[in-house]
Amino acid sequence: MTHIEPQLLERVNSWLTPTFDQDTQNQIKDLIANNKDNLKESFYKNLEFGTGGMRGVMGVGTNRINKYTLGKNTQGLSNYMKTQFPSETLKVAIAYDCRHNSKSLAKVVADVFSANGIHVYLFEDLRPTPELSFALKYLGCHCGIVLTASHNPPEYNGYKVYWQDGGQLVPPEDAEIIAEINRLAYDEIKFKANEDLIEYIGKEVDDVFINESIKNGSFDTSSEAKENLNIVFTSLHGTSITAIPETLKRAGYTNVNIVEEQREPNGDFPTVVSPNPEEPEALKMAIELADKVDGDIVIGTDPDCDRLGVAVRNLENHLVILNGNQTMLLMTDFLLKQWKNANKINGNQFIGSTIVSTPMMSVLAAAYNVECKIGLTGFKWIAKMIKDFPTMDFIGGGEESFGFMVGDFVRDKDAVTSTLLACEIAAQAKANNTTMYETLIDLYVEHGFYKERLVSITKKGIEGAQEIKQMMIDARENPLKVVDNSKVVLIEDYQLSISKNTVTGETTTIDIPKSNVLIYHTEDGSKIALRPSGTEPKIKFYISVNTTLDNVSAFKETEQQLEAKIDAILKDMKLS
Numbered sequence: 001m002t003h004i005e006p007q008l009l010e011r012v013n014s015w016l017t018p019t020f021d022q023d024t025q026n027q028i029k030d031l032i033a034n035n036k037d038n039l040k041e042s043f044y045k046n047l048e049f050g051t052g053g054m055r056g057v058m059g060v061g062t063n064r065i066n067k068y069t070l071g072k073n074t075q076g077l078s079n080y081m082k083t084q085f086p087s088e089t090l091k092v093a094i095a096y097d098c099r100h101n102s103k104s105l106a107k108v109v110a111d112v113f114s115a116n117g118i119h120v121y122l123f124e125d126l127r128p129t130p131e132l133s134f135a136l137k138y139l140g141c142h143c144g145i146v147l148t149a150s151h152n153p154p155e156y157n158g159y160k161v162y163w164q165d166g167g168q169l170v171p172p173e174d175a176e177i178i179a180e181i182n183r184l185a186y187d188e189i190k191f192k193a194n195e196d197l198i199e200y201i202g203k204e205v206d207d208v209f210i211n212e213s214i215k216n217g218s219f220d221t222s223s224e225a226k227e228n229l230n231i232v233f234t235s236l237h238g239t240s241i242t243a244i245p246e247t248l249k250r251a252g253y254t255n256v257n258i259v260e261e262q263r264e265p266n267g268d269f270p271t272v273v274s275p276n277p278e279e280p281e282a283l284k285m286a287i288e289l290a291d292k293v294d295g296d297i298v299i300g301t302d303p304d305c306d307r308l309g310v311a312v313r314n315l316e317n318h319l320v321i322l323n324g325n326q327t328m329l330l331m332t333d334f335l336l337k338q339w340k341n342a343n344k345i346n347g348n349q350f351i352g353s354t355i356v357s358t359p360m361m362s363v364l365a366a367a368y369n370v371e372c373k374i375g376l377t378g379f380k381w382i383a384k385m386i387k388d389f390p391t392m393d394f395i396g397g398g399e400e401s402f403g404f405m406v407g408d409f410v411r412d413k414d415a416v417t418s419t420l421l422a423c424e425i426a427a428q429a430k431a432n433n434t435t436m437y438e439t440l441i442d443l444y445v446e447h448g449f450y451k452e453r454l455v456s457i458t459k460k461g462i463e464g465a466q467e468i469k470q471m472m473i474d475a476r477e478n479p480l481k482v483v484d485n486s487k488v489v490l491i492e493d494y495q496l497s498i499s500k501n502t503v504t505g506e507t508t509t510i511d512i513p514k515s516n517v518l519i520y521h522t523e524d525g526s527k528i529a530l531r532p533s534g535t536e537p538k539i540k541f542y543i544s545v546n547t548t549l550d551n552v553s554a555f556k557e558t559e560q561q562l563e564a565k566i567d568a569i570l571k572d573m574k575l576s
Helices: 006-014 022-034 036-043 067-084 102-115 129-138 173-183 203-217 223-228 244-251 280-293 324-341 360-367 379-388 415-431 436-447 461-477 552-572
Strands: 053-057 091-096 119-123 143-147 156-163 198-201 231-234 256-258 297-301 308-313 319-321 349-354 371-375 393-399 403-406 449-458 486-493 498-501 507-509 518-522 527-532 538-547
Touching: 006 036, 022 036, 036 461, 067 102, 067 143, 067 156, 067 173, 091 102, 091 129, 102 119, 102 143, 102 156, 102 198, 119 129, 129 143, 129 156, 129 203, 129 415, 203 244, 203 415, 223 415, 231 244, 231 280, 231 415, 244 256, 244 415, 256 280, 280 297, 280 308, 280 319, 297 415, 308 415, 308 436, 324 349, 324 360, 324 393, 324 403, 324 415, 324 436, 349 360, 349 379, 360 371, 360 436, 371 379, 379 393, 379 403, 403 415, 415 436, 436 449, 436 552, 449 552, 461 518, 461 527, 461 538, 538 552
Parallel strands: 091 119, 091 143, 119 198, 231 256, 231 297, 349 371, 349 393
Antiparallel strands: 053 156, 143 156, 297 308, 308 319, 393 403, 449 538, 486 498, 486 518, 498 507, 518 527, 527 538
């Protein structure tokens, strides 16, 4: 024990008291005896809320996901709801994904809510995250919880909190709830359930959710076009298997090939290195199946079914994975066309995007006379836009990290409805003797060719967190002046809420919440954003370049030029 710092020792000892069960205490004693590095990682800080709620490695300690850290969150939430809705019968909805311990941790959360006199709707088995957002509003709940770590590795789990509007927590509630949680001691958590207040839900909510997904994601595609589209789908061992095949079937898509080896929900994700549709490797088996069955489109979703990866056939008829920006542009343009054709655009509509996503979203919006509202990374900010502008129509929105939201019936990224939307786009394109890929190129010809690339650098543990922090400090203290021979003309610092024109020296205030993001804009229209991930031990660099595309035949050559430009930027920044 002599090698453990006093402050850490105090934290550890507080967990070796009768407030914590014997199994927890035994695990801590084992760490003390055999793994002091892991002990330090487990206790050196409290696990924090990030862009997607609270995520972390499962285990004992204050910096881990366990019944006590989640119990404390839930007790704090219970206390807060009672102050916010003093005369109402409080109701919450709880869902969970395929991860290890998700089901048991969901029951712990339900127990704590019920012990505080709150009525709980608990899904009987795993369900997609967007269904929780929907169910919360449908059942008239004050709050919702999903136990998930999205696409993080198998050792992770997490706790996403949704508020009355169906969106994730945003200011001011988020800071107020975190303050309430931090005020609590672990011995104040009420773990003893009132089972009478826990109501299990399932098929009846599924049916309404699926029907609403079809209502929002279907657009006059003929039965013949639907039957003619050859779809390959993989759930990557996650929750989407409970909703997407049935949604496609009810919508009239009969030709759906499922990757059987990845059908079964499994928290080990045995067939992939990472269950992240952003990673090309994750869709490898689906693409192989599509080549075997001559599939037109491949769709894979992450474990909690809020993000989707899409692969389509390129000009050479090879399957290629679209990046999140490309998928978002195709979906947004398709939705805008539907609204325009129905004469529903009157200047009171908007689409949503984020500060690190493609600038082409704003170009697209202007072409249709709708507003493009841009917020911080995370769909909670798009949900907040809908809440903040109730008299405006929200058409759809997305972000570069493979998420999209169709309409506002779900207030989070939604891979169920977005999968159906992708199939509608593909089916209509095929019926018109074209493809999604060719449709994308047409958009580039019409609006400008925008090309993006994301570079992520992983830095794990205490030292990694410090390295990432230092990289952001260095970037602020020594800002880039020239990138790939193009002068930096604008620097946006979202932590300081300042936008500085480096040519005139003029500064303006950025009117969105503070966030640790730095964005450089260059004279030639390139954009480089730096941002530590809010859910993983990573720092991310988002590069966007653009030029005009005169015609379809110039596509390949122009794409190569843009790729070379991104390579040069990365080399200049010593990132390659």
